[in-house]
Amino acid sequence: MTALRQSIRTKIFVSHFILLAAVIGALSFYNYRQALDTLVETTIVTRKASLGALLYEISDAVAGGNYANLQSPRISEEINRQQGLLYLEVSGRSSQSGQPIEAIYNRLVGHMWRSEYPGDYQASMDARISALNEHSDPERVDQGKLDFLMGRIEDAREGFARNQKLNQSFRQDLSVFRGAQESRMDFDRQLLYLDLPLSTGVRGHVEILFDTQAIAAIKGQFVGNALREMLIGCLLALPVLWLLSSHIASPLNKLTSFMRQRHHLQPTAQVPCLRRRDEIGELAMSFSILLDDLMDKNRELENLSRFDPLTGLLNRRGLAERITELKDTHPKMLIGCLYMDIDHFKKYNDSYGHNAGDQALKTLAEVCRISAEKLGGFGFRLGGEELMLLLPLLNIEDGRSIGESLLERVRGLAIKHRQGGDSGLLTLSIGVAVWQAERLHGDNAEMLIAEADNALYRAKHQGRNRVELAATSHQGASFGISWEI
Structure with a gap:
């Protein structure tokens, strides 16, 4: 009887322990998903806010239909300011000529290149060279001008061949990311995908891939926190576990709520969680710095939009x-x-x-x-x-x-x-x-x-x-x- 009572006692203990562990595990998993979703949303909002100046420059270049402007130092500087930016693909249409504009940036290459050409581009270059060769009589044609035109066409052909090789070696297949959502975090590939429209009035969009190794590290920390919460919850019971998980998730919720507001009208000092000494505090501080930069750039753009830069008069x-x-x-x-x-x-x-x-x-x-x-x-x-x-x-x-x-x-x-x-x-x-x-x-x-x-x-x-x-x-x-x- 004693052995039987001990067996029932053990079963009751084990069954309740498993039930309690399952409840605590479910709650921990729920809070882990909430924190992770908040982290992803915070990262996406922050990235979008930081890309305003870059999108403005790219939209201006696409509107003018000038590939050279897409390779300008200003756009290169804005790209270099984006920490973790791995890949960028521009697809739009010139507001002036109506011609399609498509270009790609890959961090492995280090610069942007033209990615799409008309189907008869190579044939048209060959036809132009043939036409120039037919008019190569030095007595009838200015040889210097002819050499200049031949050089321009050869440069265009070389650029075409070079860009085709870059497309073959460094163009990424973004079809795996495209879907109903314009933004997506892929933890398996450790990539953040953003699909953002160009500025108002310019047709087209920009697709961007960011490295998310740092976010994956924070995700790992969230997993560890969830396991610790399960252990503490089994020892201290459900109310303590609930309070601890809420304590972990609430700072990120506050930070995300602040980001959803019209933060450009609020002083930076109101950003929550700045005094924390953990990863959440670092994330809040990074957003605070980004917000300062964004407000400065907004003021600069406001002045540029209302005042003539040469004379200082209103426009x-x-x-x-x-x-x-x-x-x-x-x-x-x-x-x-x-x-x-x-x-x-x-x-x-x-x-x-x-x-x-x-x-x-x-x-x-x-x-x-x-x-x-x-x-x-x-x-x-x-x-x-x-x-x-x-x-x-x-x-x-x-x-x-x-x-x-x-x-x-x-x-x-x-x-x-x-x-x-x-x-x-x-x-x-x-x-x-x-x-x-x-x-x-x-x-x-x-x-x-x-x-x-x-x-x-x-x-x-x-x-x-x-x-x-x-x-x-x-x-x-x-x-x-x-x-x-």
Whole structure:
């Protein structure tokens, strides 16, 4: 009986131990999967955030249809900044020519190459060489030009052959990764696959492979943690195990939740888990550094998108906001548009060089900037040699007075221009139009600019170096205010 009781006791003990171990094991496996999924999602979000600048550069190159730009130092630098980037494949279509653009980068090669050619590319090269050979009579053809063209075609053929060899040796088969998901972590191959669209307006996408050995190491740590939790849970029971697993998983959940938020509007100090002394703390610190860099780049891109890099004036992107600002500040006044064009500027560039032309443009832009600040308005460069002021006015005649003052200021600069007309100086032509502030908004601002542009057209055709007023602009009452600038 004693032996029988001991056998039943053992069976009960073993059965309950197995049941408890199974429950603890299931809970541990669940928490392990949660932590692993969180780690994968965190890695994907972080990688996508870090690729913004690289995608911008690649999209710009694809839009222009220029393979040389895909091999530019700027793109190479952005690729080198991506730690663990093993392979990149670009597939898109030029916004200008509509031609397909496909290129590949492999870390083993160290640079990007063109991966796709038309089916008749080799035949077309041979046909061009044959055509040139038929016109090789030195008495009828410039031999130097002929040699140059032959050299270009030979370079193209060599590049074609070289790139075909690179395709055969280093092109990866990404079909195993492609599917419903644009991002995927393959722990068996220790690779992270990302399929990201090009920037808005550019057709195409970029497929990227990252090395995930570091993530696999963290995964191994998660497995070890799960086994330890099972052992502790068997000794201390289910509640303790649950608290410990929650303690392990919660920091990653906090970090992922933070990443899902609009983190570019939050200070970096709010990133959770920065004080931890383990792998999770290191991951949080890495994301904090990445976030700082990303915010800096976003600010730089914001400035580049709103300001002209040569003159520092606003561009068209900032037009609607500035019109709203002028309306809110001066709701009862008129909004004046002074549309300016530098007279004979192409001839000035041809005579003095583009560096001198850029310097002259910056000098005139500075005059516009100072005038805009003094009169409570804004200066813009709309492209080329076209400048514009948006100002609060009392009537259109005040716009004429300001325009005449600007002409006088520019003439006072005494910038020599041999082909600039009778004065021999660089001058401006100005068209002026005004609208009531309450009628003006971002959607119809182009109509105001068009009226000023028409007035500028008349100023050009009536001798240049003058101010013309738009015939349809809305008049206001003059209060005798001086607009000397």
